Amino acid sequence: MQSASPLYTALEGAESGDIASMALPESYRAVTVHADEADMFEGMSTWDKDPRRSLHIDEVPLPELGPGEALIAVMASSINYNTVWTSIFEPVSTFGFLKRYGKTHDLAKRHDLPYHIIGSDAAGIVLRTGPGVNAWKPGDEVVAHCLSVELESPLGHDDTMMDPEQRIWGFETNFGGLAEIALVKSNQLLPKPAHLTWEEAASPGLVNSTAYRQLVSHHGGGMKQGDVVLIWGASGGLGSYATQYAINGGAIPVCVVSSPDKADLCRSMGAELIIDRKAEGYRFWKDDTTQDPSEWKRFGKRIRELTGGDDIDIVFEHPGRETFGASIYVTRKGGKIVTCASTSGFMHEYDNRYLWMNLKSIIGSHFANYREAYEANRLIDRGLIHPTLSKTFALEDVGEATLEVHHNAHQGKVGVLCLAPETGLGVKDEAKRAALLPEITRFAGA
Secondary structure: OOOOOHHHHHHOOOOHHHHHHOOOOOEEEEEEEEHHHOOOOOOOOOOOOOHHHHOEEEEEEOOOOOOOEEEEEEEEEEEOHHHHHHHHOOOOOOHHHHHHHHOOOOHHHHHOOOEEEOOOOEEEEEEEEOOOOOOOOOOOEEEEOOEEOOOOOHHHOOOHHHOOOOEEOOOOOOOOOOEOEEEEEHHHEEEOOOOOOHHHHHOOHHHHHHHHHHHHOOOOOOOOOOOEEEEEOOOEOOHHHHHHHHHHOOOEEEEEEOOHHHHHHHHHOOOOEEEEOOOOOOOOEOOOOOEOHHHHHHHHHHHHHHHOOOOEEEEEEOOOOOOHHHHHHHEEEEEEEEEOOOOOOOOOOOOOHHHHOOOOEEEEOOOOOHHHHHHHHHHHHOOOOOOOEEEEEEHHHHHHHHHHHHOOOOOEEEEEEOOOOOOOOOOOOHHHHHHHHHHHHHHOOO
């Protein structure tokens, strides 16, 4: 439990009208990285870079509110892998993103600062809305998805992820969600599921929407009933949602994990076909430069043993370099490898014969558009997909929380309390929660 801030105390029990007229603080606490420390890990291996050294809790000034924007009081947020990348300044410092954004128009100059307020998830309460915002008002309880778009180009109006000014909020923009207040575009907002606590509601946003587009949407895998889906890191922050979508959508997940505990979490979600890659000793690389195709073949044989002879229809790929060669190999003729992120390295290598001669497809997938994020949140709200929050930290301990994700010492999502003084707050529909509590508890691995 952490002490309640004056802003939280003022919001507790306040009516919408009271919030609209409430004086806002001139500054607030936020998790930041500093531009003058961007080279602090130079020469170190990725593993040895420690987010506890680079992440700071600073008092920062309240940003100017522009047209089409909203300020939200952030009750809780969560750690994503982009939090890790920002904290270790890898593969590049995020200050380059902010500088380029700052050059696009006058209002964007706010984002180009010597500090970066990070975080791409948030659950909280609308404090203020800017000109042109009609769908949201002060007092609304919301979650924020992380797609920031300008929508001035026609290129983004069929799929907003194609907007040339598309950015990930809190990673490629400033004023993110690991803070007491966040600045968002109004079209990032979605209604908070009333049966969830603040920390539960904050945890699905980025990963749930990413998994929905990557696996379910026609922009990604277009998964259908009966598809055999290989899910790397199936118990993690991203993979745990892919596992749920596969089970929920009538597909057959083959879950790859790295420990018995993570295998148990997949079983708790309803998965039956599980490969513990550490226990079974798969080593897809002989050394730093040479892959081992015999291990791809052994892996493919194991998959067919589990599936009764079926190969993979869709690979849910996000580790990247370490696994990509194997992913290409084990996919069936005409199958799809849908890839986002690359947590083990961005420079992928694979044997192209297994791709082109077998008519396989590699599909790039990146977050989700507003409609996809809405659909993913709607499934959470209806209790068909559940948060996989396994642990929650105080804002002061965000460095430790990020280190856990960096070193893959977590299951599901790792939450962070921002304004909320303790876990368990924010539930508005107690009856719905009571009905869904066994599922909520099960999917959290509690």
